[in-house]
Amino acid sequence: MMYDVIGIENPLIDLMAQVPEQFLRQWKLEKNRMMLIDQARHGELLQALDGVPIHAEPGGSCANTILGVAQLGGRTAYCGKVGGDEYGRVYMDKLKQAGVASFVRAGDKLTGSTVILVTPDAQRTMNTFLGACQELSASDIPLDALKQSRRLYITGYLWDTDGQKEAALLALRTAKAEGISVAMSLSDPFCVNRHRGDFENILKTYADLVFANREEALAQTGTDSTHEALRVLRGWCQRVVITLGGSGAIIADGDQTCFVDPNSVPAVDTTGAGDAFAAGFLYGLATDAGLYQCGRLGNYFASRVIQQMGPRLSGDVRALLAPMLSDPRK
C-alpha cells in the first residue's frame, strides 16, 4: 500500500487577517462563529481587508487532519477541488511541500476559502466561501490512489451538493469493494442535523470507524446521553470514537470500551481540535497502535494544537510528539 490514509473533502484556503473589534461590528459579524458566505460577500470582505497583511494557508477540516497525519510521519493523499486561480496553485503547492500526495484538481469557480478575522482578544471569526469545493464530482476521485490506500477518511462536510455526494459514494463503494477501511467524521452538529439519514446509512454500510464529538453523537442518534449515543453508534459501526471536549474521549471497539483521560492544558484557540484529534488517531492506526494508544495520540496532538493560534502545529511536530510516539505502552 502506498498511503496510510487518503482524505477527500473541501480544500479551503485559510486567509487570516488581524482586524480591530470595529471591523466585526461594521460587517455585522458574530464573533467566534463560522458562517457560510457567497462569492459576492467574500469579495467584499477581501476588498475591505485591502492593505491588511493576509496570511494564506491550506485549510479545511479534512485537510487539517491529513496534513497532521503527514506531519506525524504518516503517508497521506488528499483529494478535492480548488479553482484555477492563484490560491488554488498555492493550495496544491503547500500540500506537496508538506509531503501529502495531492490529487487536488482545479475547477472553474474560485478556490474556496475561509476568511478568518482575528480580533485583539485572540478570538477567530470565520467566513467560509465554498467556491470550487462544491464542484467536486465522481470523475475527480483518484481511484488508483484510493486502491493504494489502507484507509479512506471522509467527513460530513462533503454532503453539500449532489456532485460531492456522488464523489463520496463512489469513493465509499470502491473502498468497500477493495476491502479498504473507512473512517468518517460527523463534522459538526448542524451538518449532522441536515444529513442524519444519509450519515446513518454511510456508517452502517461503509464505515468501520466514526469520529464524533459529544454534540455530534447526540445529534446523530437523537439521544441525550453519551451512553445511549454510544450504544446506538456501536450498533452501526465497529469502532466509535466520541470526544468529550476538555474531558477526554471514549473509544468503543465492538463490545470493548475504553476511556482516554484529557490532557488538561490552557486553551488559546480550540479551532481544529477535532481535526487534530483525528490526525493523531489516524496516525496511531497507521502504526498499528491499539485503539487506546490511538486515542492518547489524538488527545495529545489536539492538546498541542489548542495551545496556539490556528488549526495546525508548525515546526518539528514529530519532535514535539516524541514522548508520545516512543511510549513503550504503545
Added chain:
Amino acid sequence: MMYDVIGIENPLIDLMAQVPEQFLRQWKLEKNRMMLIDQARHGELLQALDGVPIHAEPGGSCANTILGVAQLGGRTAYCGKVGGDEYGRVYMDKLKQAGVASFVRAGDKLTGSTVILVTPDAQRTMNTFLGACQELSASDIPLDALKQSRRLYITGYLWDTDGQKEAALLALRTAKAEGISVAMSLSDPFCVNRHRGDFENILKTYADLVFANREEALAQTGTDSTHEALRVLRGWCQRVVITLGGSGAIIADGDQTCFVDPNSVPAVDTTGAGDAFAAGFLYGLATDAGLYQCGRLGNYFASRVIQQMGPRLSGDVRALLAPMLSDPRK
C-alpha cells in the same frame, strides 16, 4: 432481608460555625483542607468559638452516604462508635429520626467531630478529631443486622487503629460467609497511600464493588491513567466505579464499561460529592437498577449536593429526585 445496605465507619458530628478570615490566620489553618487534630486542639478550637452559633449534624463520609440512601427511600443501618456525651446522644437521635437503624454504640472517649469553619467566601476548612471513632472494635459489629443486609458498605477511613481494622475484617468475613455483597470506597488519596496493600487485599478478597475518584484510583493502582487504573481494578473486583469530578463517571462490570455524563451545575460547595454519588448509586442497586442507571442516580444526587452548602440535602429529597427515580430507562 431487613436492610438494603449497612454502613460501618466513623460517626463524626459536624460542628459548623461561620468565622471571619482572620480566625483561620489566627489558628494557622489552611483554607479548604481537612486536617486531623487531637483532643487538646479540638477543645481549644471549640473554646475559641465560644459565643459563635454552632450547628451540629451527624456526619462522617459513610454516614453521609447511608443517610443519603435513607433519604432516597432505601432501608439502611449504620454502625460506629460515639462517646457517652451529649454529641453522641444527638448523633444517635438524628440517625434514628432519619430512619436509619442505628447500631451506634457509646464508648469512653469524646464523640468524634469535625469542626467545620465556614469563611465569608463560602469555603470550608475542616478539623477532624476522631475521638471515640477509634474505639470501634470487633465486638461492636452487629452481626445479626449485618446478616439481615443485602450489602455491606465500608470505607478506607476505617483503616486507622487495629481495633477498627479487626472490626472491619470481622464484618467482611461475615459478609463473605453469608454471601452478602460488599462495596468499598477508597475514601481519599492520602488514605490510599497509607493502606494500599490492605485495600488491595480487601478488594481482591471481599469486595464486589469499589468506589474511587480518579485520584484515589491512580494512587491505589500506582498508575497515571484512568484507563490503566480501571484495567487493574477490574482484575480485582467485579464492579468498578471511577468518578471524574466534573467530567462524569466510568463504570465497569466485568468486561463491560460504560460512561455516565456529568450533570454540569455550578458548584457552591463540593464537600460530600463522593459520599452523595455513592448514596445515589447504592440506592440504585437497592432498587435493582442497572449499573448505568445507578451511575446516573449517583451523579444526579451529587450534582444536587454540590449546589448547596454542606454534604447533605435537606427537605423532601425524594421529590427533588423524582424525575430521576421515575425515569423509564431505569
